[in-house]
Amino acid sequence: xxxxxxxxxxxxxxxxxxxxxxxxxxxxxxxxxxxxxxxxxxxxxxxxxxxxxxxxxxxxxxxxxxxxxxxxxxxxxxxxxxxxxxxxxxxxxxxxxxxxxxxxxxxxxxxxxxxxxxxxxxxxxxxxxxxxxxxxxxxxxxxxxxxxxxxxxxxxxxxxxxxxxxxxxxxxxxxxxxxxxxxxxxxxxxxxxxxxxxxxxxxxxxxxxxxxxxxxxxxxxxxxxxxxxxxxxxxxxxxxxxxxxxxxxxxxxxxxxxxxxxxxxxxxxxxxxxxxxxxxxxxxxxxxxxxxx
Amino acid sequence: xxxxxxxxxxxxxxxxxxxxxxxxxxxxxxxxxxxxxxxxxxxxxxxxxxxxxxxxxxxxxxxxxxxxxxxxxxxxxxxxxxxxxxxxxxxxxxxxxxxxxxxxxxxxxxxxxxxxxxxxxxxxxxxxxxxxxxxxxxxxxxxxxxxxxxxxxxxxxxxxxxxxxxxxxxxxxxxxxxxxxxxxxxxxxxxxxxxxxxxxxxxxxxxxxxxxxxxxxxxxxxxxxxxxxxxxxxxxxxxxxxxxxxxxxxxxxxxxxxxxxxxxxxxxxxxxxxxxxxxxxxxxxxxxxxxxxxxxxxxxxxxxxxxxxxxxxxxx
Numbered sequence: 001x002x003x004x005x006x007x008x009x010x011x012x013x014x015x016x017x018x019x020x021x022x023x024x025x026x027x028x029x030x031x032x033x034x035x036x037x038x039x040x041x042x043x044x045x046x047x048x049x050x051x052x053x054x055x056x057x058x059x060x061x062x063x064x065x066x067x068x069x070x071x072x073x074x075x076x077x078x079x080x081x082x083x084x085x086x087x088x089x090x091x092x093x094x095x096x097x098x099x100x101x102x103x104x105x106x107x108x109x110x111x112x113x114x115x116x117x118x119x120x121x122x123x124x125x126x127x128x129x130x131x132x133x134x135x136x137x138x139x140x141x142x143x144x145x146x147x148x149x150x151x152x153x154x155x156x157x158x159x160x161x162x163x164x165x166x167x168x169x170x171x172x173x174x175x176x177x178x179x180x181x182x183x184x185x186x187x188x189x190x191x192x193x194x195x196x197x198x199x200x201x202x203x204x205x206x207x208x209x210x211x212x213x214x215x216x217x218x219x220x221x222x223x224x225x226x227x228x229x230x231x232x233x234x235x236x237x238x239x240x241x242x243x244x245x246x247x248x249x250x251x252x253x254x255x256x257x258x259x260x261x262x263x264x265x266x267x268x269x270x271x272x273x274x275x276x277x278x279x280x281x282x283x284x285x286x287x288x289x290x291x292x293x
Numbered sequence: 294x295x296x297x298x299x300x301x302x303x304x305x306x307x308x309x310x311x312x313x314x315x316x317x318x319x320x321x322x323x324x325x326x327x328x329x330x331x332x333x334x335x336x337x338x339x340x341x342x343x344x345x346x347x348x349x350x351x352x353x354x355x356x357x358x359x360x361x362x363x364x365x366x367x368x369x370x371x372x373x374x375x376x377x378x379x380x381x382x383x384x385x386x387x388x389x390x391x392x393x394x395x396x397x398x399x400x401x402x403x404x405x406x407x408x409x410x411x412x413x414x415x416x417x418x419x420x421x422x423x424x425x426x427x428x429x430x431x432x433x434x435x436x437x438x439x440x441x442x443x444x445x446x447x448x449x450x451x452x453x454x455x456x457x458x459x460x461x462x463x464x465x466x467x468x469x470x471x472x473x474x475x476x477x478x479x480x481x482x483x484x485x486x487x488x489x490x491x492x493x494x495x496x497x498x499x500x501x502x503x504x505x506x507x508x509x510x511x512x513x514x515x516x517x518x519x520x521x522x523x524x525x526x527x528x529x530x531x532x533x534x535x536x537x538x539x540x541x542x543x544x545x546x547x548x549x550x551x552x553x554x555x556x557x558x559x560x561x562x563x564x565x566x567x568x569x570x571x572x573x574x575x576x577x578x579x580x581x582x583x584x585x586x587x588x589x590x591x592x593x594x595x596x597x598x599x600x601x602x603x604x605x606x607x608x609x
Contacts, residue, residue, distance in 0.1 A: 028428065132311035135585040135592075137547035140565060141319075144581055147569045148322045220435065227437055228551060232566065251443060251555075255451045265440035273435035280431070 022285040029281020035274030039267065043090030052081035066259050074259045077249075082263055089241035090267060096157050096236070097223035097271075103161035104222075105168055105215045109204070112172025117180055117199045127173060130166045138163045142225060146234040156235050160222050168214045175207040209286035216279035220272045227268050243268045297600055305593050312585045313366065317359050320578050366582070372575035376568070381579035385561065392560030396549045399480045403487035410488070411495025412527060415503060423496075430489035438548055442482045442555035449478060459557035479556040483548055490544070494537050498530040532603055539595025542588045550584075 023029050047053070057078055066074040066082075073082040115126035133141075145159045179185065180203065188202045223243075229235035230244025238245055243264045250261035351358065365371070371381035410430075414423040450458035456478045502508065503526060511521045550562030557563060561580055568576040 028431070128307060128311055132308055132315055132585075134543060135308065135312050135588045136315070136581060137543045137550060137584050137588070139547040139550055140581050140584055143565070143569060144319055144577055145322070147577070148319070224435075224437055228439060231439055232554065234569070247440065247443070251446075254443065254447050258447050261440070261443045261447065265437065265444065268440065269432075269436045272437070273432055276431055276435050 019285045019287075023281050026281045026284060028277045029285070032274045032277025032279075032281060035270050036278060039090065039271055039274065040094065043087045043094065046087040047084060050081065050084050050087075052084045056081065056084070065257075066263075073263045074257070076246075076260060077253060077257070082246075082259070085241045085246060086243075086263060086267055089243050089246055089264065090271075092153065092236060092240060093223055093226055093243045093268075094271065096153065096160070096226045096242070097219045099157045100160040100164065100222035100226075101215055101219040103158065104165040104218055105211065107161065108165035108168025108214070109172050109211055111165070112169040113176050113199050113204060113207075115169070116173040116176025117195070117203060119177070119180075123173070127170075130169050130173075133163075133166045138225070139228065142229055143232070143234055146229050151234060151237055153236055153240065156226065156229070160225050164218055164221055164225070168211065168218065171210050171214050172207055175210050176203055179203050179206050213279055213283045213286065216275055216282055220275035220279065223268065223271050223275070243271075298597070301593065301596055301600075305589055308589055309586065312589065313363055313582070314359070316578060316582045316585070317362055319581065320362075320574070321355070371579045371582075374568075374576050375573045376571050376576070381575050384564070384576055385579055385583050388559060388561050388564040391558060392546075392549055392553065392562065395476070395479055395483065395553065395558055395560060396545060398476055399483040399487060399549070400545060402480060403484040404491050406484070407488040407491025408495050410492040411497075412499050412522075412530070414492070414496045415499035416522065416526075418500065426492060430492050433485050433489035436485075438482065438486055438551045439555045441485060442479070442552060445478055445482050446555070459555075460559070479552050479558055482555075483552045486548055487545065490541060491534075494534060495530065498533050499526060501533075502526050502529045532599065535595050535599045535602070539592040542591040542595075543584075546584055546588065 057080055066072065073086060075081055076085070111126055111130070115123040115130075142159060142163045145162070146156065149155055149159065185198060185202060188198045193202070226235055226242060227244035227247070230242045231247045233245070233248050236242035236245050246264040247261060250257075250264075253260050353361075369382060373380055374384050377384075410426050414420075414426050417423055446458045449456045457475050458478075460475060508521060508525055511525050512518075549560070550565065552558065553560045553562030554566050561584065565577065565580045567573075568580070
């Protein structure tokens with residue numbers, strides 16, 4: 001028995017590795033991966049390395065500029081250490097972004113698969129609904145809902161997910177429509193498999209590539225959205241810090257303490273750029289034809 | 294052409310109905326619903342509130358209420374602002390011009406720069422310029438617009454003192470030059486993101502045209518490369534851009550609204566945020582509906598324009 005030369009497994013592994021290799025050969029994708037991993041490590045491990053927690057108030061060091069003593073990023077108007085708050089805020093912001101991505105991807109995928117597979121009236125109705133949601137500038141819809149509904153971190157996550165599932169739905173619908181006509185689907189139908197089984201066990205695995213790409217880009221978008229509504233005061237509420245609400249109030253101290261605005265903004269930019277780079281790298285690696293440019 | 298027109302118009306009407314349905318659902322999520330305005334009045338009793346609810350028809354079934362609300366919307370009766378009791382449409386109209394000015398200026402700027410970057414990247418695909426611009430565009434798309442606004446204010450207004458930090462004009466001035474000076478910073482900040490969008494689309498559109506047969510024919514005929522580029526390639530690459538401009542409208546509008554909030558630009562975005570702060574729900578809902586309708590009309594116009602310019606679509 002030779003377990004090294006069996007013909008089936010190496011071919012399969014080769015196919016998988018090719019995507020991984022293409023991803024690894026893409027400098028931008030690697031840069032993105034490093035940015036996201038670095039930021040995640042900083043946010044989850046950083047707090048253990050700092051002498052302050054995010055609530056500690058150093059009254060003698062209010063408005064301390066970066067690199068004052070142990071305050072590497074300086075302090076805020078209350079004398080709280082910005083680094084400690086930044087890392088804790090990062091946990092919150094990234095969790096919100098990640099959860100919002102999971103929820104909106106599930107909604108978008110279900111809508112997209114059903115619309116694409118069923119077609120006809122159901123498909124048209126669902127896709128018109130997607131178009132209708134996309135007609136609202138998402139910032140407006142998001143802010144209105146956030147202002148109307150009592151903001152808790154979970155609610156904010158749900159609202160962000162609720163306003164960002166449409167892109168995924170559109171992409172999945174287009175993919176499913178083209179897969180639907182392939183032979184293996186016809187075979188499954190002739191075997192008498194149920195529609196639910198065909199949609200989610202036969203077709204879904206074949207459209208995973210575009211979903212993964214869209215999901216990665218949705219994380220970036222969700223982090224941006226959370227930052228914006230929290231910046232305006234309608235998102236995550238203090239004392240729980242988020243990158244967005246750290247920027248809230250930074251505007252009035254812009255002249256005296258610019259680091260209050262610069263440090264969290266940089267963190268947001270690094271996170272969003274990182275996820276966008278990864279998403280684009282995945283698009284190339286998984287050979288997903290881009291549908292929107 | 295007539296069939297295309299009717300079909301496209303019908304599609305817009307269906308979308309408009311769906312948009313209004315979503316709007317109505319959101320309206321009913323407002324705390325206290327449409328009654329919140331009266332609930333805050335001092336000395337308001339439960340009985341009086343019930344009476345107002347009955348007068349306003351709020352105890353009727355929701356579908357009836359929706360039809361009533363929709364009919365008023367169609368007639369242009371969008372309610373009155375809680376803040377100053379002016380009709381909602383009038384309030385929106387007084388802020389529309391500022392938003393359109395900002396959007397127009399920045400779209401013009403970003404289309405010129407983005408178009409140039411996109412075309413240059415496409416005809417020199419794989420060059421250092423192409424690669425650098427790809428990275429730059431990605432970063433530009435990732436930076437939060439409102440944060441760029443803050444940084445721009447810090448550098449150009451607070452540190453260098455070159456440009457005003459906000460508002461549309463200096464109190465007591467308001468001349469054209471004054472408005473233009475105030476326009477520079479928000480326009481450039483908004484353009485940063487938009488340039489990236491246009492550059493990427495223009496690059497893709499140009500790449501699609503560059504390798505087609507008629508371009509090779511033009512080269513074979515010995516036409517000047519510059520003439521081929523400007524007339525044959527760019528001319529054809531611009532076509533899909535019209536549709537994309539329509540599709541990007543919600544993003545462009547959203548970006549303008551975000552920028553306005555940072556620069557206290559007196560447009561719809563600023564109005565929206567102020568109204569949220571005052572719990573002025575009629576104006577909030579009005580703006581939500583108005584912006585969606587603006588987007589739908591923009592999409593329709595873009596499609597009609599493409600059909601007008603490109604005979605292939607009309608005949609389909």
